[in-house]
Amino acid sequence: xxxxxxxxxxxxxxxxxxxxxxxxxxxxxxxxxxxxxxxxxxxxxxxxxxxxxxxxxxxxxxxxxxxxxxxxxxxxxxxxxxxxxxxxxxxxxxxxxxxxxxxxxxxxxxxxxxxxxxxxxxxxxxxxxxxxxxxxxxxxxxxxxxxxxxxxxxxxxxxxxxxxxxxxxxxxxxxxxxxxxxxxxxxxxxxxxxxxxxxxxxxxxxxxxxxxxxxxxxxxxxxxxxxxxxxxxxxxxxxxxxxxxxxxxxxxxxxxxxxxxxxxxxxxxxxxxxxxxxxxxxxxxxxxxxxxxxxxxxxxxxx
Numbered sequence: 001x002x003x004x005x006x007x008x009x010x011x012x013x014x015x016x017x018x019x020x021x022x023x024x025x026x027x028x029x030x031x032x033x034x035x036x037x038x039x040x041x042x043x044x045x046x047x048x049x050x051x052x053x054x055x056x057x058x059x060x061x062x063x064x065x066x067x068x069x070x071x072x073x074x075x076x077x078x079x080x081x082x083x084x085x086x087x088x089x090x091x092x093x094x095x096x097x098x099x100x101x102x103x104x105x106x107x108x109x110x111x112x113x114x115x116x117x118x119x120x121x122x123x124x125x126x127x128x129x130x131x132x133x134x135x136x137x138x139x140x141x142x143x144x145x146x147x148x149x150x151x152x153x154x155x156x157x158x159x160x161x162x163x164x165x166x167x168x169x170x171x172x173x174x175x176x177x178x179x180x181x182x183x184x185x186x187x188x189x190x191x192x193x194x195x196x197x198x199x200x201x202x203x204x205x206x207x208x209x210x211x212x213x214x215x216x217x218x219x220x221x222x223x224x225x226x227x228x229x230x231x232x233x234x235x236x237x238x239x240x241x242x243x244x245x246x247x248x249x250x251x252x253x254x255x256x257x258x259x260x261x262x263x264x265x266x267x268x269x270x271x272x273x274x275x276x277x278x279x280x281x282x283x284x285x286x287x288x289x290x291x292x293x294x295x296x297x298x299x300x301x302x303x
Contacts, residue, residue, distance in 0.1 A: 025052075027194075035195040037068035038180050040075030067187035071179070078176060083112045086179060093186055102182050106137045106144075107175045113148055114166050120156035127152060188262070188299055197239060205233045245301070249273035249287050264297040265289055274298065 029052045036045035077085040090097065090105035097104060113133075116126045127149070134145045147163070154161035165171075181191050212231055216222065245254040247270035254260045260268045267288040269277075274295075278284045282295045 031194040031198065034068075035193045038184065038193050040072045040079075040180075042069045042072050067189060068183070071183045075176065075179065078179065081115070083108055083115070087112070089179075093182075096186060097182055100185060102178070102185070103137075103141070104175065104178045104182050106141055107178060109133045109137075110144070110148065110166075111172060111175055114151070114158070114171075117151060117155050117158055118167065123152045123155040126155060201233075201235055201239060204235055208233055245270075247273050249277075260301040262299045262301050263291075263293050265291040265293070268301055271300075 029049060033045035033049050036042070036048070071089070074085045074089050077083075087105070087108050090108055094105055109129075113126055113129055116122050116129055119125075130145070130149060134141075134148075138145060148166070151158060151161070151163035151166055154163055158164055158167045184191055208231060209229075212229075245260045245268065246252065247254060247258075247260070248267075249269050250273045252258065252270060252272070254270050258270050258272050261271050261274050262268050263286050265286050265288075267286050269287065273287075277287065278295050284293050284295075285291065286293055
């Protein structure tokens with residue numbers, strides 16, 4: 001309630017309009033559109049981007065990333081209770097997802113199993129489904145599988161049973177979020193969008209900022225007039241970002257004309273260093289770990 005009073009609802013257009021600098025307006029639009037695309041709402045993101053470029057001539061067009069658009073039909077079907085497209089997507093990327101420790105495929109089978117159990121007299125069908133799909137996960141998810149099989153006793157009436165949590169909305173929401181994050185991981189995009197990170201950092205900083213504002217008001221100072229915060233805000237290590245990159249090969253600082261480039265192994269070097277290494281061939285070895293690389297798999301890192 002306190003948050004609602006302190007931070008009134010703000011529409012996307014208002015947020016963009018309040019950004020004081022042209023570059024900030026573009027960043028706000030990009031962050032909003034990126035978040036919408038991550039959630040499978042690319043059409044809405046495209047509409048907002050188009051409208052923003054009409055209203056604010058200084059805001060560049062923001063085209064949704066093709067990698068994020070590919071998951072839209074999967075998420076649309078998932079939200080309607082059809083898990084088949086999501087299961088096909090997970091099976092297609094099964095090897096990579098398991099390699100990075102994702103259990104989204106099992107989570108989807110679990111949802112489908114519980115969905116079957118939601119119907120009366122569906123015990124036999126659920127058991128058959130489990131026998132067909134669960135053995136592949138028995139080495140790491142046996143406890144979960146045993147509990148799911150126990151839930152068969154309450155087919156058609158899970159809501160009032162000891163297994164009611166299996167049919168909770170939280171299970172569905174958690175799996176949907178995992179699909180979004182895993183799709184970003186598959187396409188080597190950040191797990192969390194800029195909007196998510198900015199909001200989380202804002203929530204962490206808000207209590208300190210409110211105390212600081214009260215102190216500065218009592219001393220006749222204005223927090224808004226300060227060029228930088230007079231106190232340090234502690235944020236988790238995963239939210240520590242570096243805006244300066246020095247190439248480990250050339251020892252030179254990256255910039256607009258020499259941006260950092262990420263190799264398929266995850267190591268990063270500057271574009272000039274990459275051009276020198278791969279000047280006469282499309283295949284080369286990472287200078288750090290010596291893993292084979294191809295120039296087609298190299299991606300630019302934006303600071």
